[in-house]
Amino acid sequence: MSSRRWMQGCAGHIDGQVAPISILSVEQMICAGGVQPVTITAKGKVIELGVTDRCFTGQQRRAVTLRDGGCIIPGCQSPAAWAEIHHVIPYALGGPTEVSNGVTLCWFHHRTVHRSGWQIRMVDGVPQVKAPVWLDGFQRWHVATKSPTRMTYQLADQQMQRDQRDQRDELRHRRTG
Ligand SMILES: [Zn+2]
Numbered sequence: 128m129s130s131r132r133w134m135q136g137c138a139g140h141i142d143g144q145v146a147p148i149s150i151l152s153v154e155q156m157i158c159a160g161g162v163q164p165v166t167i168t169a170k171g172k173v174i175e176l177g178v179t180d181r182c183f184t185g186q187q188r189r190a191v192t193l194r195d196g197g198c199i200i201p202g203c204q205s206p207a208a209w210a211e212i213h214h215v216i217p218y219a220l221g222g223p224t225e226v227s228n229g230v231t232l233c234w235f236h237h238r239t240v241h242r243s244g245w246q247i248r249m250v251d252g253v254p255q256v257k258a259p260v261w262l263d264g265f266q267r268w269h270v271a272t273k274s275p276t277r278m279t280y281q282l283a284d285q286q287m288q289r290d291q292r293d294q295r296d297e298l299r300h301r302r303t304g
Pocket residue numbers: 155158159212213214237
């Protein structure tokens with residue numbers, strides 16, 4: 128039985144909690160990697176124990192979080208520490224639980240990304256996002272990263288360009304002044 132069929136049940140359950148949770152939350156948790164599906168018949172017999180390798184390991188999580196530097200949806204300010212790892216190609220469709228198929232999303236965007244119209248793809252191991260039509264009529268893909276390491280490079284690059292411009296300006300002033 129596929130996880131999709133499993134999710135067509137009516138509700139989910141979290142260990143230690145009496146109240147069932149919605150299927151939406153279940154889907155999100157499956158993607159974030161905290162769930163092992165167990166299918167139980169009406170008589171209470173376990174007929175399927177799902178695999179758990181859809182869970183990203185701590186090492187993979189750290190790598191993805193470092194690469195993305197937090198939720199990859201543009202403008203989202205959620206701290207990286209709150210992030211969940213999303214399978215770009217869903218696990219249920221054969222997407223591997225690998226760094227090259229995982230991106231960082233905050234809880235809110237993870238909860239809504241499956242339906243909100245944001246699209247995510249990986250190009251050479253780097254995530255790109257496309258906004259929903261109502262936000263970007265041109266439907267362009269953008270490289271998505273807030274990685275502190277890559278930002279540092281960008282800042283250093285900008286600083287270098289500024290320095291060079293200042294030097295040029297100074298020379299010009301000296302000549303004209
Ligand atoms: Zn997801």
